[in-house]
Amino acid sequence: MGEPGHMFHLLGLCLPPDSSDSELELSAVRHQPERLDQLQAQTKFTKKELQSLYRGFKNECPTGLVDEDTFKLIYSQFFPQGDATTYAHFLFNAFDADGNGAIHFEDFVVGLSILLRGTVHEKLKWAFNLYDINKDGYITKEEMLAIIKSIYDMMGRHTYPILREDAPLEHVERFFRKMDRNQDGVVTIDEFLETCQKDKDIMSSMQLFENVI
Structure with missing residues (x-):
């Protein structure tokens, strides 16, 4: 099975901060991931790897979320020779575990663990x-x-x-x-x-x- 390298670039393409700093702070707190030890039990990443992934995710995604338009943007950049919109839509829905229209850090890291290190x-x-x-x-x-x-x-x-x-x-x-x-x-x-x-x-x-x- 191939390794999904494009997923890592989601760390640099997240929801645009369109609200005030205080609102963003509240949003970031609201969407804090589960304790890293719980995520470690759910995934095949080490605690150190999870901390590194979360730092990158939080740094680039102050809201703690990735929306579908952003997801489509990344695929358009990596596949400029074709139309990635529809595939990105399907893939986004596969990562959006709770179907709420946004990918949380938990969704991202659990899916990534399966694709990179799953059986x-x-x-x-x-x-x-x-x-x-x-x-x-x-x-x-x-x-x-x-x-x-x-x-x-x-x-x-x-x-x-x-x-x-x-x-x-x-x-x-x-x-x-x-x-x-x-x-x-x-x-x-x-x-x-x-x-x-x-x-x-x-x-x-x-x-x-x-x-x-």
Whole structure:
């Protein structure tokens, strides 16, 4: 599995301070993360690493939050050859664990821990959550197509100049046939985990797409 290096740059792109200093102070206090020892138990970072991550996050994000527009901005900068907007939207929702429209330090560091140091099983569970756009516990063909198309759009034609317009659909059809083991039109977490771990083609493709995280 690839390492998601782009995530570190979120430390430098956070909510703009559009309120007074006193209000910002209150906001920063309100969004203090859990005690670092609790986060250490939740993640695979050392206490020293968490302190370093938090210092950088707090320094660049006085409000303690990253909003979706900021998230989209970073992906536009790293993938100027394509349109990263849609993929960034899906990825933001995967990191926004409580669905409140902002990424807190806790959300950021827990997700980062899984992507950087999680087991294959943990990374695949995180990927399932990314593909399960409406968070109903199932991946539909439409959801998978939306994610795959957004990745192709982000990478741009300069990266994949010979791709046909129907390439994302073919990609999804091939994956879905393998994953939807009981042919009920949806992929469950168990089907996703079992298929991905057993199928070398899917695993290598998953690794390729993880590089855009």
